[in-house]
Amino acid sequence: MINVFHIRIGDFGLEANAIESLTGILPGPVHERLEKISNPANRYRSALGDILTRFAIQSVTGLNAGKLAVDYGPNGKPFLGSHPEIHYNISHSGEYVxxxxxxxxxxxxxxxIRDVNFRVAERYFSKAELTDLMALEGDKRRDYFFTLWTIKESYLKALGRGLTKSLSSFTVIRDEKGFSLSGEHSAAGYSVFSCSLPGSYMMSLCYNGIEQEINLKELSLFEIVRLFSGAENH
Ligand SMILES: CC(C)(COP(=O)(O)OP(=O)(O)OC[C@H]1O[C@@H](n2cnc3c(N)ncnc32)[C@H](O)[C@@H]1OP(=O)(O)O)[C@@H](O)C(=O)NCCC(=O)NCCS
Known part of the structure; x- marks a missing residue:
């Protein structure tokens, strides 16, 4: 089973204070990383991503995740060197982490999901993806752009390559069973899940291996604060 946790930020100003107090329980290197992010909203989203991940790992595995050290791959993908059996990835945009x-x-x-200039698709999408996209009109085309974008990005993030890899070197295929990837050897080994989130957001996930059940869970900041306050006392 793949566990996906999402949190919708309410009031940036108020919640930032709650996050500031929670970061006190995180390891020193996390503080150093966060301090380098000068934009307060980005710093808040990034801190929340780290805290949400610790919450997620603790709920799924039972590990006390508060103090776990994070390592980084060559292109910045975070992972737990001390627990290579646990895989995770984070994303944030606007109100969501x-x-x-x-x-x-x-x-x-x-x-x-926002208005886009479809020239971006000509630049980044494969020929087949562009044909599928342009066959749609209006909001359907805009929404499908973000479906394709998030699926492609999630695959790059799974590989940990970021933009060191060409986005048109693989293709997202949509059929009656859902989405799949083709075009290169590793893409075929990945499964895809995509859904919209309230407030006009698109979220996609690429994971290695055959299709698995996706357990989607929305959390509130309150639940996270409660878990970590409890964890601190153990
Ligand atoms: C990290 C990257 C892969 C995604 O960045 P993004 O979309 O701006 O950011 P997201 O919110 O989805 O993900 C950020 C998180 O991914 C993780 N991350 C960082 N580097 C990563 C990598 N190489 N691989 C996987 N995950 C990574 C981190 O947890 C990061 O959180 P942090 O910023 O708080 O440390 C970046 O390389 C990038 O520049 N992406 C390209 C954007 C683009 O043009 N996409 C076109 C798609 S069609």
Whole structure:
């Protein structure tokens, strides 16, 4: 089973204070990383991503995740060197912070659905994806753009490659069973899940191996604060 946790930020100003108090329980290197993010909203989303991930790992595995050290791959993908059996990935956009945890490699992406210039698709999408996209009109085309975008990005994030890899080197295929990837050897080994989130957001997940059940859970900041306050006392 793949566990996907998402949290919707309410009031940035008020909640930032709650997050500031929670970061006190996180390891020193996390503080150092967060301090380098000068934009307060980005710093808040990033801190919440770290805290949400610890919450997710603790709920799924029972590990006390508050003090776990995070390591980084060559292109910045975070992972737990001390627990290589636990795979996770984080994404944030606008009001959402999302995190997926599983026992297989994965990547996740969330994006706010907004007006786009479809020239971007000509630049980044494969020929087949562009044909599928342009066959749609209006809101359907805009929404499908973000479906494709988030799926492609989540695959890149699963590989941990970021933009060091060409986005048109693989293709998202949609059929009656859902989505799959083709075009290169590793893509075929990944399964895809995609859904919209309230407030006009799209979220997609690519994970290694055959299709698994996706357990989607929405959390509130209150639940996270409660778990970590409890964890501190153990
Ligand atoms: C990290 C990257 C892969 C995604 O960045 P993004 O979409 O801006 O950000 P997201 O919110 O989805 O993900 C950020 C999180 O992913 C994780 N991350 C960082 N580097 C990563 C990597 N190489 N692989 C996987 N995950 C990574 C981190 O947890 C990061 O959180 P942090 O910023 O709080 O530390 C980045 O390389 C990037 O620039 N993406 C390209 C965007 C683009 O043009 N996409 C076109 C899609 S069609």
């Amino acid at each position: 999302v995190c997926a945890v599983a026992d297989v490699n994965l990547g996740i992406d969330v994006e706010r």
